[in-house]
Amino acid sequence: MGHLITVATCSLNQWALDFKGNVARILESIRVAKERGATLRIGPExxxxxxxxxxxxLEGDTYLHSWEALGQILSSKEAKEILLDIGMPVIHKNVKYNCRILIFNCKILLIRPKMFMANDGNYRELRWFTPWAKRHITEEHYLPRMIQKITGQVTVPMGDAVIATYDSCIGVEVCEEMFTPNSPHIGLSLDGVEIIINSSSSHHELRKLRRRIDLIREATLKCGGIYLYSNQRGCDGDRIYYDGCAMIIVNGEVVAQGTQFSIGDVEVVTATIDLEDVRTFRSSSSRGIQASTTPSFKRIGANMALSDGHLEGNPAIQPTTVKTIFYHTPEEEISLGPACWLWDYLRRSKASGFFLPLSGGIDSCATATIVASMCRLVVKSCAKGDQQTIADARQVTGESAEHGYIPKDPQEFASRIFHTCYMGTKNSSDETRKRAKQLAETIGSYHIDLNMDTVVTALQVLFTLVTGKTPAFRAHGGSNVENLALQNIQARIRMVLAYLLAQLLPWVRGRNGSLLVLGSANVDECLRGYFTKYDCSSADINPVGGIGKSDLRRFIAYAELAFEMPILADFLAATPTAELEPITETYAQEDEADMGMTYDELTEFGRLRKVDKCGPYSMFTKLVHLWNDKMEVAEVAAKVKRFFFYYSINRHKMTTLTPAYHAESYSPDDNRFDLRPFLYNTSWSWQFDTIDKTVRAFERENNLKK
Structure with missing residues (x-):
């Protein structure tokens, strides 16, 4: 007979500084965990x-309110008879730490600070916290008097230690620590710790989940043990979406996996595990030799047993079986992640819905389709009886609880909260206008079709009146400067109209509030700067701003079938175009021709620049080998130089970039992710000279071979 334990981990949709809501969700997760028989519950970072x-x-208030919130949890009935791992910041000796608080029966057993900080990409933890560098060392932490009154403790251990129950041992690993080469779980496992708990705030990126799961599986596949992984879920108030997927892994096998994308606020994942399976797995002699020389951790006693005699004596109770790991395809990730992020943003901003300039192109089409996916998620959640979603839907639509409104059809719900507008000019085509209208009808949005030529003409007349000059398009004999200025007039007017309509359309429809304006510039266009500053790409939020054009096209192809939207095939077949210049018999504006590079090439530039950290020369040398089967060395050099020229002259646009859902590792977002200058010497003279010398060397070598 083994030693069966039931453990719980969770994904919570926490919100920055929402102490009341955060505590309520924590207590609900504890309640559910106890209801399922768990004796250990862990939560997100x-x-x-x-x-x-x-x-x-950096503010003292945050730490004060954290202790107040912890005191409420310690005093609750939910916190009794279960070992809890709670995450909050703590100031110790005037130093700020990111900590886990382990408690049992209204007593704090241990405060365990985070030892390795996430400090790249989207993360800046070293700006706020100091890592705990004292391995295997604990100190006494003096508790605030409000907590002393609840627990009867004056000081508690703080530092690098483990929790020992009557029947097992528990160690902590926090988020980034798992991703480091010398992760704590190695030393913990060798010192006999059987349960590793990891509380995380790991954000969603396309195709990232597999790496995360591989790391967790590898941790216990080599060391043995039980690994509980908890993760934040939802939009915590910024550009990134935390994608949940709480997991329980035993000896390298996943026995429980939560959902990766959901608009629910609380998800608890539990499993029943036999401790003897861990002990058997660790029986190799080589592990024993290493374990015998491993430094010991201080053990903090918890007066409890994780195992339950009733479980062990009941032959009907079996350990949870191994599960097949579930992964979403990238297309499904795009349909779900940004949709959940949009719903969080909408309900928490207290806005009345969304407004989207719908151009008839694939980018705004993708944004609209993501809103449609959001509506589907809301209807599905309401059908399951999720009271929080029902309450949020009523708040957004302005329906009172007395009327009993519950969204039951995605198109009907979209008609209430989603507003679209085709803003055409004489340079727009009938095809884009028709596609926009049909897509709006398919999704169910409140749609407006307008021509804004009179507004554009009014500005041009005003300019002529002031300057005495009349600019002309290139197609009508104008210069490149005139041509670009006339395009930008149209683009910027769309932004002004978008905000006017977003503020007044609810009033027009007899409703309260205003709408959030959605942007639709993709990450590749942002990287190249191929958009007008303060045009309709300037919005409140942008669900596709971190997604590349190629991925968006694959998403639309997926949604055509998955969402039963045949109109999407027309968007896939259309050539990407801004439609800002006159269409003639010999010329029709096309995005890739305007940019001088393809969207696939832009994706490659973005990854090399950000992920591989390449400057102009190293990017050129890599691409010479990657593209040697499709273009000459001189052409590679020309494309690299063209990219860096336009990237640098347009870098200033990133300082005003619409906050976008972060979905890729090469985002050019200046505000949080891409910390580079926005004023460059655009000639890149030294770098480009080095490239040119290399090109000449290649050409000389090729001539000698001939």
Whole structure:
């Protein structure tokens, strides 16, 4: 007979500084865990404050309210008879730490600070916290008097230690620590720790989940043990979406996996596990030799047993079986992640819906389709009886609870909260206008079709009146400067109209509030700067701003079938065009021709620049080998130089970039992710000269071979 234990991990949709809501969700997760028989429950990183507090972690109020919130949890009936792992920031000796608080029966057993900080990409933890560098060392932490009154403790251990129950041992690993080469779980496992708990705030990126799961599986496949992984879920108040997927892994096998995308606020994942399976797995002699020389961790005693005698004596109770790991395709990720992010943003901003300039092109089409996916998720959640979703839907639509409104049809719900507008000019085609209208009808949005030529003409007349000059398009004999200025007039007017309509359309429809304006510039166009500053790409939020054109096209192809939207095939077949220049018999504006590079090439530039950290010369040398089967060395050099020229002259646009859902590792977002200058010497003279010398060397070598 083994030693069966039931453990729980969870994904919580916490919100920065929402202490009341955060505590309620924590208590609900504990209640559910106890209801399922769990004796150990862990939660996400910094779950009391929300992970995304950023510089609020520098404020004393944040720490005061964290202790107040923890006191409420310690005093609750939910916190009794279960071992809890709670995340919050703590100040110790005037130093700020990102901590886990382990408690049992109204007593704090251990405060375990995070030892390795996430400090790249979207993360700036070293700005707010100091890592705990004292391995295997604990100190006494003096508790606030409000907590002393609840627990009867004056000081508690703080540092690098483990929790020992009557029947097992528990160690902590926090988020980034798992991703480091010398992860804590190695030393913990060798010292006999059987359960590793990892509380995380890991954001969604396309295709990232597989790496995360591989790391967790590898941790226990080599070391043995039980690994509980908890993760934040939802929009915590910023550009990133935390994608949940809480997991329980035993000896390298997943026995429980939560959902990756959901608009629900609380998800608890539990499993029943036999501790003897861990002990058997660790029986090899080589592990024993290493374990015998491993430094020991201080063990903090918990007066409890994780195992339950009733479980062990009942032959009907079996350990949870191994599960097949579930992964979404990238197309499904695009349909779900940004949709959940949009719903969080909409309901928490207290706006009345969305407004989208619908151009008839694939980018705005993708944004609209993601809103349609959001509506489907809301209807599905309401059908399951999720009271929070029902309440949020009523708030957004302005329906009172007395009327009993519950969204039951995605198109009907979209007609209430989604507004679209085709803003055409004489340069627009009938095809794009028709596609926009049909897509709006398919989704169910409140749609407007307008021509804004009179507004454009009014501005041009005003300019002529002031300057005495009349600019002309290139097609009508104008210069490149005139041509670009006339295009930008149209684009910027669309932004002004978008905000006018977003503010007044609810009033027009006899409703309260205003709408959030959605942008639709993709990550590749942002990288190249191929958009007008302060045009309709300037919006409140952008669900596709971190997604490349190629991925968006694959998403639309997926949604055509998955969402039963045949109109999407027309968007896939259309050539990408801004439609800002006159269409003539010999010329029709095309995006890739305007940019001088394809969208696939832009994706390659973005990854090399950000992920591989390449400057102009190293990017050129890599692409010479990657593209040697499709273009000459001189052409590669020309494309690299063209990219860096336009990237640098347009870099200033990134300082005003619409906050976008972060979905890729090469986002050019200046505000959070891409910390580079926005004023460059655009000639890149030294770098480009080095490229040119290399090109000449290649050409000389090729001539000698001939």
């Amino acid at each position: 910094l779950e009391i404050t929300g992970y995304g507090c950023a510089d609020h972690f």
